[in-house]
Structure formats: structure tokens, C-alpha cells
Amino acid sequence: MATFQSLPGFRDFYPDDLSRRNYIFRLWRQTASAFGFSEYDAPVLEPLDLYKAKSGDEIEAQLFSFTDKGGREVALRPEMTPTVCRLVGAKANALKRPIKWFSIAEFYRYERMQKGRGRCFNQLNADIFGEPGPEAELELLALLVQSLCSFGLTSEDFYVRLSDRNLWFFYLEALGLDEARIRGVLGAVDRYEKYGEDAFKGYTEQYGALDPELKAKVIGFLQIKSLAALEETLATMTDDKITARLADWRSLLGSLDAMGLSQFIQVDFGVVRGLAYYTGFVFEAFDRKGELRAIAGGGRYDDLVAKLGGPDLPAVGFAIGDMTFALLLEQRGLMPAMVQTVDVYCVIGGPAERTAAFAAIQSLRASGFRVEYPLKDVAFGKQFKAASEAGARLALIYGSDELAKGVVKLRDMNDRSEREVPIAEIVSAVRDTLSG
RNA sequence: GCGGCCAUAGCUCAGUUGGUUAGAGCACUUGAUUGUGAUUCAAGGGGUCGCGGGUUCGAGUCCCGUUGGCCGCCCCA
Numbered sequence: 286m287a288t289f290q291s292l293p294g295f296r297d298f299y300p301d302d303l304s305r306r307n308y309i310f311r312l313w314r315q316t317a318s319a320f321g322f323s324e325y326d327a328p329v330l331e332p333l334d335l336y337k338a339k340s341g342d343e344i345e346a347q348l349f350s351f352t353d354k355g356g357r358e359v360a361l362r363p364e365m366t367p368t369v370c371r372l373v374g375a376k377a378n379a380l381k382r383p384i385k386w387f388s389i390a391e392f393y394r395y396e397r398m399q400k401g402r403g404r405c406f407n408q409l410n411a412d413i414f415g416e417p418g419p420e421a422e423l424e425l426l427a428l429l430v431q432s433l434c435s436f437g438l439t440s441e442d443f444y445v446r447l448s449d450r451n452l453w454f455f456y457l458e459a460l461g462l463d464e465a466r467i468r469g470v471l472g473a474v475d476r477y478e479k480y481g482e483d484a485f486k487g488y489t490e491q492y493g494a495l496d497p498e499l500k501a502k503v504i505g506f507l508q509i510k511s512l513a514a515l516e517e518t519l520a521t522m523t524d525d526k527i528t529a530r531l532a533d534w535r536s537l538l539g540s541l542d543a544m545g546l547s548q549f550i551q552v553d554f555g556v557v558r559g560l561a562y563y564t565g566f567v568f569e570a571f572d573r574k575g576e577l578r579a580i581a582g583g584g585r586y587d588d589l590v591a592k593l594g595g596p597d598l599p600a601v602g603f604a605i606g607d608m609t610f611a612l613l614l615e616q617r618g619l620m621p622a623m624v625q626t627v628d629v630y631c632v633i634g635g636p637a638e639r640t641a642a643f644a645a646i647q648s649l650r651a652s653g654f655r656v657e658y659p660l661k662d663v664a665f666g667k668q669f670k671a672a673s674e675a676g677a678r679l680a681l682i683y684g685s686d687e688l689a690k691g692v693v694k695l696r697d698m699n700d701r702s703e704r705e706v707p708i709a710e711i712v713s714a715v716r717d718t719l720s721g
Numbered sequence: 722g723c724g725g726c727c728a729u730a731g732c733u734c735a736g737u738u739g740g741u742u743a744g745a746g747c748a749c750u751u752g753a754u755u756g757u758g759a760u761u762c763a764a765g766g767g768g769u770c771g772c773g774g775g776u777u778c779g780a781g782u783c784c785c786g787u788u789g790g791c792c793g794c795c796c797c798a
Binding site for chain 2: 290293336339340343344346347363364365366367392394396397398399400402558559562578579582604632634635664665666667668669670671672673674680682684685686696698701703
């Protein structure tokens with residue numbers, strides 16, 4: 286047993302772990318690029334105040350934070366949103382709109398571990414700045430769905446619950462609640478699915494029991510699961526804000542339908558998301574079986590860039606965490622085993638053949654082929670076994686008989702056929718065989 | 722921050738009411754095999770039984786503490 290181990294909640298990535306992580310990152314990156322998003326990155330360490338400004342002082346308990354040697358209060362980033370707001374805010378006037386950015390990065394939170402949650406994890410973050418209309422939500426929802434579908438997941442495996450904090454606000458306002466009470470009610474709505482009636486306990490303690498008629502309306506609203514139900518509930522309301530908002534909903538759902546994504550989207554006003562900075566559409570992706578934590582979450586946060594010192598800039602974004610996502614892929618058998626593929630395995634007869642092989646090994650590698658060979662002289666049988674286990678497609682056989690004729694043998698490991706190739710033509714022969 | 726369960730080899734796990742030198746399978750290394758991928762067989766390396774203390778003639782086993790893990794609560798950006 287080693288004397289040192291990794292810190293609680295942190296993960297080591299041995300080669301086969303890392304190959305799985307790389308697989309996920311590669312498809313995320315490909316997908317985000319296909320949707321026209323540009324990749325960025327930023328420091329892991331940020332000023333503590335960046336997070337306090339966004340989320341309040343309580344956030345510090347859940348951060349890896351400390352005072353650096355220059356006396357600065359700093360924290361490891363627990364999320365990307367404040368950072369990307371800082372980046373975009375600083376150059377907002379110079380950036381072409383819409384600003385579509387993504388990143389794949391590691392985050393740190395000082396929390397107790399649970400299934401699908403550790404103290405360090407990776408996320409794909411994607412955000413659009415500068416577009417106030419639902420066209421931005423459309424892009425992000427489409428990207429979110431495709432970021433999961435790229436791995437072979439389907440609408441049988443996951444879905445995205447779509448809700449709207451604006452409409453909640455407008456509705457509760459129209460029912461006569463002030464802002465503080467609205468936030469209290471939204472807190473209860475957030476918990477309702479889990480605790481039922483008890484979800485309103487906190488509200489009752491703070492503001493007194495909610496009027497029964499009002500409470501019934503709240504519960505009715507959080508049970509809305511379709512645009513039709515939404516329109517029906519709001520039919521008697523003539524408020525301009527509500528009318529305009531319903532138009533946004535029709536536009537967004539219509540466009541999602543045109544993209545063929547309807548089967549992934551579930552209107553669900555039971556989702557409000559905990560944090561208060563969301564200002565419009567909010568959404569969360571879940572596995573259909575409901576066994577795992579949320580796979581992804583996001584929404585609109587039009588006030589945040591300005592709140593962090595930048596210009597007024599509308600924004601929408603989402604994040605997919607790697608831990609729950611990896612659990613889902615494993616559950617569905619969609620996580621590939623590590624495939625360490627080798628193009629060419631060089632089988633070497635002895636010391637003299639080894640020296641003769643080095644030139645070809647070097648040229649093949651310089652040409653970009655993945656080439657392996659045994660570092661020590663071992664029996665032929667072992668070498669072929671090693672070639673097979675390494676997943677080599679070709680074996681290049683350097684034996685004394687072949688070298689005497691000025692050739693090497695090229696063996697196709699799949700169909701076991703062999704042919705002789707002049708030493709000068711090895712690279713082109715390998716290239717032809719592998720591409721053919 | 723709170724609660725439940727757990728900790729023996731790289732992995733999955735045995736280990737008798739407390740009793741000699743702590744075991745198996747898989748994995749790894751080597752050999753049988755001096756020119757062809759399988760199977761098989763043989764051998765080998767690897768553990769101060771998470772750590773610390775206590776009870777005892779004697780502790781992997783019982784007790785206390787601690788650290789770590791899994792799960793749940795809080796929280797979930």
C-alpha cells in the first residue's frame with residue numbers, strides 16, 4: 286500500500302480511464318465545433334470575489350479557497366460561468382455576435398462525494414452571448430441533445446425538461462406576490478417533486494401559509510407539461526409580457542420540432558433550477574429511467590455579465606458534467622473499452638535484424654504510423670502474440686532469411702496473409718495496405 | 722456539516738468460537754517454445770490484513786479512535 290493516496294473526491298486517470306475520458310472529450314469537441322462554437326480556456330484559479338459576486342458569501346463553504354502568498358483571496362474554479370462572463374465582458378465590443386463559445390475543463394467543489402459527484406470533475410460548457418431571443422436557446426438545446434446523441438444515446442435514454450423562470454415570475458406577479466415571496470414559492474416548486482406538500486414548509490415559516498387558492502394555482506402551474514396546457518392556464522391573462530413570452534415558447538418549440546428534436550424535449554414547469562440568477566428559459570437533461578442525477582443543466586442569465594462588471598449582454602448556456610454522463614454511458618453499454626491500436630508491430634529475429642529494423646521503424650513513425658516493436662529479443666511466438674494483443678493490423682517481419690534477400694515480410698494480422706516487400710518500399714507498402 | 726454500511730495482493734473475494742509461516746481466481750513476469758497469434762501446463766514476483774491505540778499468553782478476527790471508500794441528508798453553480 287502506497288504511503289500517499291489522492292485527496293478525497295479526486296480521481297486518478299490510469300491509461301484506460303483516460304482513454305475513456307478522451308473519448309468523451311473528443312466527441313464533445315467535435316460536436317460543439319460542428320455547431321459553430323469556438324473553444325476557449327481560462328485559469329483554474331480565480332479571485333474568490335468572482336464567485337461571491339455571483340452566488341453570495343455562502344458559496345465559499347463549497348469552494349477550494351485559500352489566501353495566496355501575495356495575500357489574495359483565491360479559489361479553484363467551481364464552474365465556468367463567471368469566468369466566461371469575465372472573458373466575454375472584457376472584450377464584448379470587439380467580439381462578433383452572436384458569441385458562441387465552448388470549453389471542456391476541470392472544476393473543483395469542496396463537497397461530500399456521492400454517486401455521480403466528486404470534488405473534481407469535468408464539464409462541457411457552451412454559451413451564447415448577445416442573442417436575446419429564443420434562437421439562442423434553440424442552438425444550445427440542439428447542441429445539448431446532439432452532444433449526448435453523438436455517443437449513441439437516443440430519446441429512449443434521456444430527455445430534456447424545459448421550463449421558464451420568466452413565465453413563473455410573470456404568473457406569480459399577476460397573482461399578486463412580491464419578488465421575495467416569488468423566490469420563496471420557486472424554492473418550494475423546486476422541491477415539490479421530491480417532498481410534495483412539505484416543500485412549502487420553508488415558505489410557510491418565512492412568510493406564513495400560502496393562501497390555499499393561490500397554492501392550488503402554484504401546484505397546477507408546476508404540473509404543466511405541454512404548450513397547450515400552458516396556453517390554457519394563461520388564456521385569461523392579457524399581460525403583454527405574458528403574451529410576448531408565449532410567442533417565444535411557440536417559436537422555440539416550433540423550431541425544435543422542425544429540427545426533429547421534439548422527442549427529446551419535455552415541457553415541465555416543475556423545473557425552476559436552484560440558483561437565482563437564471564432569468565428565462567431553464568432546462569435540465571435526465572436519464573429516462575430516473576436513476577441518475579441530472580446529466581446537464583442550463584438556462585438564460587441575461588443579468589450576469591453586467592453584474593460581474595461587464596456590459597449589458599444577454600446570455601444562455603449549459604453544462605454537461607462528465608461523471609453522471611459516464612455512468613449513463615456505462616449503464617447503456619456505450620462506453621468503449623480502451624482500444625490501444627497499433628498500425629504496425631515489428632517482429633525482430635535477433636540483434637542483427639534489430640539494427641536493420643530501426644531505420645524502417647523510424648521512417649514509419651515519422652510518417653505518422655503507430656509502430657511498436659519489442660525492446661528486448663524474445664521468441665517469435667511471443668512477438669506475434671504481443672502484436673495481436675496490441676491490436677496491430679500489420680506485422681513487419683525482420684528475419685535473417687528475409688534480410689538475406691533484401692526484403693521484409695508484411696503480414697496482415699486480420700487475414701494472416703503474408704507477402705515480401707523490398708526494404709526500400711516499406712513505407713509505401715504499409716501506406717497502401719492500411720489505406721486499402 | 723449530519724447519518725448508515727464498509728476497509729485482507731493491481732482487481733474480485735475466502736480466511737473456522739481469537740491459535741503455527743495469511744489463501745484462491747483473474748491480472749502481471751518468466752519458462753515449456755531457436756520462425757508465426759490459440760489452448761494448456763509449470764514457476765515466480767506482489768500483502769507490516771487502511772492507520773494508531775487497547776484487551777489477550779496470542780488479534781486479519783474483539784473494543785476504541787482515526788483516515789479513506791460507498792450510499793443517503795444538506796447543497797447542487
